[in-house]
Each structure stands twice: as structure tokens, then as C-alpha cells.
Amino acid sequence: MSNKTLFLQGNAVCVEAALYAGLDFFAGYPITPSTEIAELLSLKLPRKGGKFIQMEDEIASMCAIIGASLTGLKSMTATSGPGFSLKQEAIGYAVMTEIPCVIVNVQRGGPSTGLPTSPSQGDVMQARWGTHGDHSIITLTASNHQDVFAMTVEAFNLAETYRTPVILLFDEVIGHMREKLQMPDPEDIPLVERLWTSVKEGTDFHPYLPREDGRLPMSDFGGIHRYNVTGLIHDMWGFPSNKPDVAHGLMHHLVDKIENRVHEITRYKEFFLDDAECILISYGSAARSALHVVESRRARGEALGLLELQTLWPFPAEVVRKRCAHAKYLLVVELNMGQILQEVKKAVMDPEKVFLSNKIDGTFITPTDIRNVLRLIQGKGV
């Protein structure tokens, strides 16, 4: 870790991390509260010879990054609530065609125009199921700027490793809050570069034939191999097919390459879990207040712990089940009506021991809000 300490907005940290990870292409459209990412990259990308374009809409931005990624450039777009909705069809295209890319969603209150300048974590389920059809997807989040940096780099690494779109689900508090970032040195965090095919020119190249380890070596568009990319169910050459066995195989490949590697994709942090009677489960900005409650209660000798999720999708059900098995009750802290709550209930043996502390009015959840729910659970009244 370098001595370089920066004091930045979360959106700016995301930009620094994306550049660190090797971002070469960004397409976006202005939307609060993510716009600073586009603004910063409009200068920083050309400075390194990269490309920035403000497209005519959110849909076009998503399509453009897929096109650029196909030629070999690490690509990203950034948006918020309504823009995230608009991108969903093209996100599904990236899933189906296995084109690596990163989508940042700095969440705001919704639905619809909602609360554009207020924090929310209401897009957790949209990140998972926003695009149509069965599929799997990777979604990461972070609660502080050092982790915003780490998870952004991780998003690029996972996108390349699994050849999939990766969603970074930040929120307005994280995006606009300023705090310290200890800038990593160039070699501090390993980077995953695109896996290129070693198939020589003139030899039959199968762009959609996974290796034994499940990874899919790519050939850049404009390179030596000409092949087809389509959002239709396709065979190992990338050509459309409606054969049941081809469809079955591709659907399983797309889902299994992620769901079978939950363990490798899962990132989380834990605080005082081992002897915790009550475990708070939280993520993103809400985890800041949750951590504050846990630390202050611990100081008073109460057995509270925090499980902070950084990988939201694929949902780390096994981690939740195992690390929380001993707790008497679990309290999910999130800025929505209980989107991760339902996942936690599905994951644990006793769903009736899972409670919710949330906030959906556009204000940030405070330690007091969480403590009030704790008092109710503990039968102490408000």
C-alpha cells in the first residue's frame, strides 16, 4: 500500500479503481447520483489513451460498452435506478454472449424517479433478476471507500474470469460521501487480464466452447478469427441453434459457471461473529451504522456480531448459514423493504429468528434506528 492518501467521493474512488483495473472504455448517460463517475472519466480516460463517450441514452451506453469489450477493451458504464432499469435488456445480452463488462449502479430511492438524491438499496433484486429469462449474475457492494476500491477492481477481475457482466451496487451515501482512501500501489492488487485463445489463424476456433476449467478464451473482434455473436441460443461457434440439447447445455453453462463457484466469488467481512448471540447482517452504506451498533454494544459486553456481505449475487447462502448457525437471532439491516432479508430467511435453518431493520424514506439508517429494532426483538420495548 502506498503512502498516497486521497480524500475522495465514493464515485471518484470507483473511478480510480476502474482505471487501476485497466478500464479503457466508458460509455454513460448523466443520472444522479452516479454522474460524477462519467464526469471524471471524460478527462481521465483520454489522458491514458482510453475512450469516453456520452451516449444518447442509458440503453445505448450499455450496448456501446459491450461492443467495445468485444474488441478487447475493459469496459464499464455507470448509472442509477431508472437508468439501471433501461440497461436490463442489454445486460441480458452480455450474459448470453458472455462479454465481460462492469455496470455501476449508484442506487437511489425508487421506484420510478423516486428520490433521486437520496440513498436506497432498493435495486438488489433488480440486479439479480432485472433482465428476463433464467440467468446468473455477479453483484458486489461495499461500505467504505477502501472497499469500494477493492470491490471495483474485483468486479473487473470477476468479469474477465467468468466472462460475465458484473454489477457494482453502490448507493447514494457511498457515492457522494467523502472519506479517506489509501491508494494501492500498482502491484498491490492482482489483476485478471482477458484470456485470449491460443488457436492459430486458419484453425477452427470455437468461441463458445469452454475449457475444462469453465473459462472461455476469447478472440477480439477485428482479430484473426471471424465468428458470430448473437443473443439467440447458440452453439459453440456462436451460431443460432434451436436444438434442445444445445439450449439445455448453454443455459446450464451460463448458470453453473457462476452458481457452482459461489465459494470463489463470495467476498464478505465478519466482526465478532464467533460468540455472537445476535448477528447483524448488512451491506453497503447500511453496514456502517450496523458496525457502529455492534462495536458500541461490544464495548458494553453484549455479544453482538456483524456479517457484512460484499458479494450479494450469487447469494452466499452457505456462509450465512454456517457463520450464523449459533446465533439466537439475526437482524438484517438494509435500505429497502427486505430484499436480502428474504435471501437470509431462505438460507438459514430457522427463518423465524431473522428480523429486519430497514429505512425506506430516503434518509439514512442510523445506529439509533437499529438499536430501536434490537430493543423490540429483545423484548425491551422502544
Next chain:
Amino acid sequence: MKKKKRKRTVNIEWCKGCGICVAFCPKGVMDLDESEKAAIVRPDDCVDCGLCELRCPDLAIESEEIDTP
């Protein structure tokens, strides 16, 4: 008369029998055969304009250069 430079053939596997080549051939060289596929029935009348090839929606009319005496 212009010397013929190219010899044309119909790829009946690709031909869908739309009749465009038949209708627009200026010399009536083409016709549909009993299986409703394009056929070159009067090759000697061909003036090598090449329009049948260009207007074929099925890319079914092909040509190759021939030696001109």
C-alpha cells in the same frame, strides 16, 4: 453481338423459385422448370448482362469466366 465472357449456372439447392430472374431477363433466357426452380433454357440467347445474378435474392445464380475464342 457482345461476346460472352461468363457462363452461368443455377444452384437449385439455394433457388426458391421466385421467378425474378425469369421476369427480368432481357432475352428470355431463364424459365422455371417443372420443380419450380430457375433454369437456363435458352443459353445461346444470353447477352451476359449479369442482371440475373445481381437480382437473385437466393444468391443461386453463379457464373464463371469462360474462354472466348
Next chain:
Amino acid sequence: MAIRDYIRERFMPHIWCPGCGHGIVMNNLIRAVENLELRKRDIVMVSGIGCSARISGYLDFHTLHTLHGRALAFATGVKMARPELRILVPMGDGDATAIGGNHFIHAARRNIDLTAVIMNNRIYGMTGGQYSPLSGRGKAATTAPLGNIDQAFDIADLAMSAGASFVARTTTYHAVSMIKILEKAIMHKGFSVVEILTQCPTYFGRKNRLGSAVDMMKAYKTGTTPVGSEAKKEDPELIERGIFVEEDRPEYCTEYENIIKKAMGVH
């Protein structure tokens, strides 16, 4: 090279109906590329969804079959990333001007070096004959059983107003000039639009009693006239064909290279 060298033969015969003009467009697009002696590996074809979009599957270029209406948005990403590649973007009339209308006018406005080939058959064929923004008033379609009341776009006017620096129109009947126009469009540095009137005998033709594919092509012969001709003055109903605009204007990717130089200078 022979025409077959540009085709992925194992997918032939193609899926288009007998007499469909899209095959004529594919046929002559190949000839234009062949005449220009372009390398297949330097060409990226980006298509959307619809009958027209299926062209990309048959051609041995780098082919990207994308989402309905979004071909130009994907193509913009490819071109920005690799400006040295030639990008051909075949689209249908609904694909380009309805669901993709926004991308169309903005690609034109940027004057980004893409070649948009709009195969205008005035109908949604893949879904079975619904009216498009090009069907025109009074025409019949499966979603206009009582007659269409929608005004039609003029694609060439739209492209010119939006800033395209090369705009042309031709028809499947005029194959020889189609090839020449496509050659010029491909070589043009900037956003080029070639509208090709192409017959859909199955839906537009049948619904509107326009006869066979041959009849529809004959109508392209009699119903069009070269741009600027006297005939148009006498009969304003005639549709003009030919090149409407061919201008040298700042191209987007070239301009962006200057942005990169500027950015590196101030760094």
C-alpha cells in the same frame, strides 16, 4: 474472391421467403465489398433484430447480431474501440427508425464512421406483418386492419436533418447502382446511410395487393426516378433515388483522437 467466399455456406439456403428483397441486398453488398477488395477480417457487421438482421449470420465477417434497434449503439462501441475496422450496420425500417430511431439520429449527428444499410420493406416481417414507421398512411398491416393512420418517415430526409454526411437511396430493382452506392457508402469517412427499398411479398405485398416480388420490383422501376430528374417535377409521387448528400465533415473517432492528444497534453 468468389461470392461464395463471403458466405457461411452451411447456413444456406437462407431463411428469407421466396422473392424477399433482403437476399438481393446481401447479394449486392457482397459484390460491393468484393469490388473494394476489402479483407474480411477488417469488416465487422453489426445487426439488430428482424428479418434484415439475419444477414449477419450468413456473412463471413466478424458478425454481431444484437438487440432490436440497438445495432448502431453496439456498433458505436466497436468503432470507438477499433476505428480502423469497417463497420457495416444492416437494419430493417422498424429496427432503424422505430425502436432504434434515437440511436439512428444520434449516430448521424455524431457523424461516426459507420455504414448504415436500411432495408426498407415498410413492414415488420419477422413478427408477421405489423405496420412500421415506413408503411405509410392508408396501408394495410396486421395491426392496421382498418387502414394505417400513421404518417411515414422519409429516411433520407431524417438522416440528412440529423447530420449524416452520406445519404443515398436505391432499390432492389436497381442492382447495378446499388453496388456503386454501397461502395461509396462503405468508403465514405463519416456516417453513411443507404436506404434500400426492398420487397416483402409475403406481408407488405400480400396485405396491400401489390402482387408478386416481380411486380413489386417493377413498381420500384416505375415508381422511382434519379435524384434531381425532370420526371419528379412532373410527378411528385415519384420517389427519388441516388446520392442525396456526400460531404466531408469532421468524423467522430477522428475528432476523439484529437481529444486524446489534448488530454495527454494537459496531463
